Amino acid sequence: MIERASLITGNEGKAAEYATLLGIDVRAVKEDLIEIQSLDVVAVVERKVADAYAKLGVPVLVDDTGLAVNAWNGLPGALVAWFLGSVGTQGILDMAAGLTDRAATVTTALGYADANGIRIFTGTVQGTLATERRGTNGFSYDEIFVPAGGDLTFAEMPTEQKNLVSHRRLAVDALRAEFGLTGS
Numbered sequence: 001m002i003e004r005a006s007l008i009t010g011n012e013g014k015a016a017e018y019a020t021l022l023g024i025d026v027r028a029v030k031e032d033l034i035e036i037q038s039l040d041v042v043a044v045v046e047r048k049v050a051d052a053y054a055k056l057g058v059p060v061l062v063d064d065t066g067l068a069v070n071a072w073n074g075l076p077g078a079l080v081a082w083f084l085g086s087v088g089t090q091g092i093l094d095m096a097a098g099l100t101d102r103a104a105t106v107t108t109a110l111g112y113a114d115a116n117g118i119r120i121f122t123g124t125v126q127g128t129l130a131t132e133r134r135g136t137n138g139f140s141y142d143e144i145f146v147p148a149g150g151d152l153t154f155a156e157m158p159t160e161q162k163n164l165v166s167h168r169r170l171a172v173d174a175l176r177a178e179f180g181l182t183g184s
Protein backbone atom coordinates (compact mmCIF):
# COMPACT_ATOMS: atom_id res chain seq x y z
CA MET A 1 0.00 0.00 0.00
CA ILE A 2 1.36 3.43 -0.87
CA GLU A 3 0.03 6.72 0.44
CA ARG A 4 2.47 9.25 -0.93
CA ALA A 5 5.44 9.32 -3.25
CA SER A 6 7.73 11.80 -4.94
CA LEU A 7 7.41 11.84 -8.73
CA ILE A 8 10.87 12.47 -10.11
CA THR A 9 10.56 14.29 -13.42
CA GLY A 10 11.71 17.44 -15.16
CA ASN A 11 8.85 17.11 -17.64
CA GLU A 12 5.94 19.45 -16.85
CA GLY A 13 3.60 17.58 -19.21
CA LYS A 14 4.11 14.36 -17.27
CA ALA A 15 3.78 16.10 -13.90
CA ALA A 16 0.45 17.66 -14.96
CA GLU A 17 -0.93 14.31 -16.11
CA TYR A 18 0.12 12.47 -12.94
CA ALA A 19 -1.45 15.19 -10.80
CA THR A 20 -4.76 14.15 -12.35
CA LEU A 21 -4.18 10.42 -12.77
CA LEU A 22 -2.84 9.46 -9.34
CA GLY A 23 -5.14 9.55 -6.36
CA ILE A 24 -2.26 9.71 -3.89
CA ASP A 25 -0.25 12.60 -2.53
CA VAL A 26 2.37 13.15 -5.26
CA ARG A 27 5.11 15.76 -5.20
CA ALA A 28 6.97 16.46 -8.50
CA VAL A 29 10.72 16.74 -7.93
CA LYS A 30 13.45 17.51 -10.49
CA GLU A 31 16.59 15.39 -10.11
CA ASP A 32 19.18 14.32 -12.67
CA LEU A 33 18.83 10.57 -13.02
CA ILE A 34 20.86 8.01 -14.94
CA GLU A 35 19.19 7.27 -18.29
CA ILE A 36 20.78 4.29 -20.00
CA GLN A 37 20.84 4.12 -23.80
CA SER A 38 18.15 1.66 -24.82
CA LEU A 39 15.06 1.61 -27.02
CA ASP A 40 13.24 -0.21 -24.20
CA VAL A 41 11.42 2.05 -21.75
CA VAL A 42 11.29 -0.73 -19.13
CA ALA A 43 15.08 -1.11 -19.15
CA VAL A 44 15.47 2.66 -18.91
CA VAL A 45 13.01 3.09 -16.05
CA GLU A 46 14.47 0.21 -14.02
CA ARG A 47 17.78 2.06 -13.86
CA LYS A 48 16.15 5.47 -13.42
CA VAL A 49 14.00 4.42 -10.46
CA ALA A 50 16.87 2.58 -8.75
CA ASP A 51 18.97 5.73 -9.07
CA ALA A 52 16.12 7.92 -7.78
CA TYR A 53 15.61 5.78 -4.67
CA ALA A 54 19.35 5.59 -4.01
CA LYS A 55 19.58 9.39 -4.19
CA LEU A 56 16.44 10.37 -2.27
CA GLY A 57 15.74 7.45 0.07
CA VAL A 58 11.98 8.09 0.05
CA PRO A 59 9.23 6.37 -1.97
CA VAL A 60 9.67 7.48 -5.59
CA LEU A 61 7.81 7.24 -8.88
CA VAL A 62 9.65 7.60 -12.18
CA ASP A 63 8.23 7.54 -15.72
CA ASP A 64 9.88 6.73 -19.00
CA THR A 65 7.77 6.94 -22.13
CA GLY A 66 8.64 6.12 -25.72
CA LEU A 67 7.24 6.13 -29.24
CA ALA A 68 8.01 2.97 -31.24
CA VAL A 69 7.42 2.80 -34.99
CA ASN A 70 6.76 -0.79 -36.11
CA ALA A 71 8.35 -0.40 -39.56
CA TRP A 72 11.53 0.88 -37.88
CA ASN A 73 11.73 -2.12 -35.52
CA GLY A 74 10.80 -0.02 -32.53
CA LEU A 75 12.85 3.09 -33.21
CA PRO A 76 12.97 5.65 -31.74
CA GLY A 77 11.47 4.02 -28.63
CA ALA A 78 12.91 5.44 -25.43
CA LEU A 79 15.35 7.48 -27.55
CA VAL A 80 12.51 9.62 -28.92
CA ALA A 81 13.69 12.70 -27.00
CA TRP A 82 16.82 12.73 -29.20
CA PHE A 83 14.72 12.63 -32.37
CA LEU A 84 12.50 15.41 -31.06
CA GLY A 85 15.49 17.50 -30.02
CA SER A 86 17.16 17.04 -33.41
CA VAL A 87 14.35 17.12 -35.96
CA GLY A 88 11.13 17.61 -34.01
CA THR A 89 7.78 15.99 -34.69
CA GLN A 90 7.77 17.28 -38.29
CA GLY A 91 11.14 15.61 -38.86
CA ILE A 92 9.74 12.28 -37.66
CA LEU A 93 6.83 12.68 -40.09
CA ASP A 94 9.22 13.58 -42.92
CA MET A 95 11.27 10.42 -42.25
CA ALA A 96 8.06 8.38 -42.19
CA ALA A 97 6.76 9.86 -45.47
CA GLY A 98 7.62 6.76 -47.51
CA LEU A 99 6.15 4.23 -45.08
CA THR A 100 3.16 2.19 -46.17
CA ASP A 101 2.83 0.73 -42.65
CA ARG A 102 2.53 3.69 -40.24
CA ALA A 103 1.66 1.57 -37.19
CA ALA A 104 3.27 2.74 -33.95
CA THR A 105 2.88 2.31 -30.23
CA VAL A 106 3.43 4.57 -27.26
CA THR A 107 4.47 2.93 -24.00
CA THR A 108 4.85 4.29 -20.50
CA ALA A 109 6.95 2.40 -18.00
CA LEU A 110 6.16 3.63 -14.49
CA GLY A 111 8.69 2.67 -11.86
CA TYR A 112 7.97 2.72 -8.12
CA ALA A 113 10.60 2.12 -5.46
CA ASP A 114 10.49 2.06 -1.69
CA ALA A 115 12.17 0.08 1.08
CA ASN A 116 10.48 -3.07 -0.22
CA GLY A 117 12.11 -2.84 -3.64
CA ILE A 118 11.26 -1.82 -7.17
CA ARG A 119 8.06 -2.43 -9.14
CA ILE A 120 7.51 -1.56 -12.80
CA PHE A 121 4.09 -1.01 -14.37
CA THR A 122 3.53 -0.53 -18.10
CA GLY A 123 0.85 0.83 -20.37
CA THR A 124 0.88 0.59 -24.16
CA VAL A 125 -1.42 2.20 -26.72
CA GLN A 126 -1.48 0.97 -30.32
CA GLY A 127 -1.98 3.48 -33.08
CA THR A 128 -0.52 5.09 -36.18
CA LEU A 129 1.62 8.05 -37.09
CA ALA A 130 -0.54 10.88 -38.43
CA THR A 131 0.35 12.28 -41.85
CA GLU A 132 0.55 15.82 -40.49
CA ARG A 133 0.79 17.48 -37.10
CA ARG A 134 -2.69 18.01 -35.65
CA GLY A 135 -3.95 19.49 -32.39
CA THR A 136 -2.64 21.72 -29.66
CA ASN A 137 -3.48 19.84 -26.46
CA GLY A 138 -1.07 17.47 -24.77
CA PHE A 139 2.64 17.78 -25.40
CA SER A 140 5.51 16.55 -27.50
CA TYR A 141 4.57 13.83 -30.03
CA ASP A 142 0.89 13.84 -29.00
CA GLU A 143 0.29 15.90 -32.17
CA ILE A 144 1.49 13.10 -34.48
CA PHE A 145 0.11 9.98 -32.74
CA VAL A 146 -3.38 8.68 -33.54
CA PRO A 147 -4.55 6.02 -31.06
CA ALA A 148 -6.33 3.05 -32.70
CA GLY A 149 -10.09 3.20 -32.83
CA GLY A 150 -10.44 6.84 -33.90
CA ASP A 151 -9.07 9.58 -36.14
CA LEU A 152 -7.97 12.13 -33.55
CA THR A 153 -4.39 12.60 -32.45
CA PHE A 154 -3.84 12.73 -28.69
CA ALA A 155 -3.27 16.47 -29.12
CA GLU A 156 -6.72 16.90 -30.70
CA MET A 157 -8.42 15.24 -27.72
CA PRO A 158 -9.48 17.20 -24.66
CA THR A 159 -7.04 16.43 -21.84
CA GLU A 160 -9.69 14.42 -20.00
CA GLN A 161 -10.14 12.17 -23.05
CA LYS A 162 -6.41 11.49 -23.40
CA ASN A 163 -6.22 10.73 -19.69
CA LEU A 164 -9.02 8.16 -20.00
CA VAL A 165 -7.25 6.08 -22.63
CA SER A 166 -3.57 6.97 -22.59
CA HIS A 167 -0.50 4.78 -22.11
CA ARG A 168 0.15 6.68 -18.86
CA ARG A 169 -3.40 5.98 -17.69
CA LEU A 170 -2.92 2.25 -18.34
CA ALA A 171 0.35 2.21 -16.40
CA VAL A 172 -1.30 4.04 -13.50
CA ASP A 173 -4.23 1.58 -13.57
CA ALA A 174 -1.74 -1.29 -13.26
CA LEU A 175 -0.11 0.40 -10.26
CA ARG A 176 -3.51 1.07 -8.69
CA ALA A 177 -4.54 -2.56 -9.12
CA GLU A 178 -1.30 -3.77 -7.50
CA PHE A 179 -1.57 -1.45 -4.50
CA GLY A 180 -5.35 -1.47 -4.12
CA LEU A 181 -5.70 2.26 -4.75
CA THR A 182 -9.11 3.71 -5.61
CA GLY A 183 -10.18 6.98 -7.25
CA SER A 184 -9.56 8.83 -10.58
Ligand SMILES: O=c1[nH]c(=O)c2ncn([C@@H]3O[C@H](COP(=O)(O)OP(=O)(O)OP(=O)(O)O)[C@@H](O)[C@H]3O)c2[nH]1
Binds near residue numbers: 078
Ligand atom coordinates in the same frame (compact mmCIF):
# COMPACT_ATOMS: atom_id res chain seq x y z
O1 LIG B 1 3.46 13.15 -26.90
C1 LIG B 1 3.85 12.72 -25.82
N1 LIG B 1 2.97 12.19 -24.96
C2 LIG B 1 3.32 11.67 -23.77
O2 LIG B 1 2.46 11.19 -23.02
C3 LIG B 1 4.70 11.72 -23.44
N2 LIG B 1 5.42 11.33 -22.36
C4 LIG B 1 6.70 11.65 -22.61
N3 LIG B 1 6.80 12.24 -23.80
C5 LIG B 1 8.00 12.75 -24.45
O3 LIG B 1 8.87 11.70 -24.74
C6 LIG B 1 10.22 12.17 -24.67
C7 LIG B 1 10.99 11.23 -23.81
O4 LIG B 1 10.51 11.35 -22.50
P1 LIG B 1 11.23 10.70 -21.26
O5 LIG B 1 10.33 9.64 -20.72
O6 LIG B 1 12.61 10.34 -21.56
O7 LIG B 1 11.17 11.86 -20.19
P2 LIG B 1 11.79 13.30 -20.02
O8 LIG B 1 13.27 13.25 -20.21
O9 LIG B 1 11.05 14.29 -20.85
O10 LIG B 1 11.43 13.59 -18.51
P3 LIG B 1 11.89 12.86 -17.15
O11 LIG B 1 10.62 12.34 -16.54
O12 LIG B 1 12.83 11.75 -17.51
O13 LIG B 1 12.51 13.93 -16.32
C8 LIG B 1 10.18 13.60 -24.15
O14 LIG B 1 10.30 14.46 -25.23
C9 LIG B 1 8.78 13.69 -23.57
O15 LIG B 1 8.26 15.00 -23.64
C10 LIG B 1 5.60 12.30 -24.34
N4 LIG B 1 5.17 12.79 -25.51
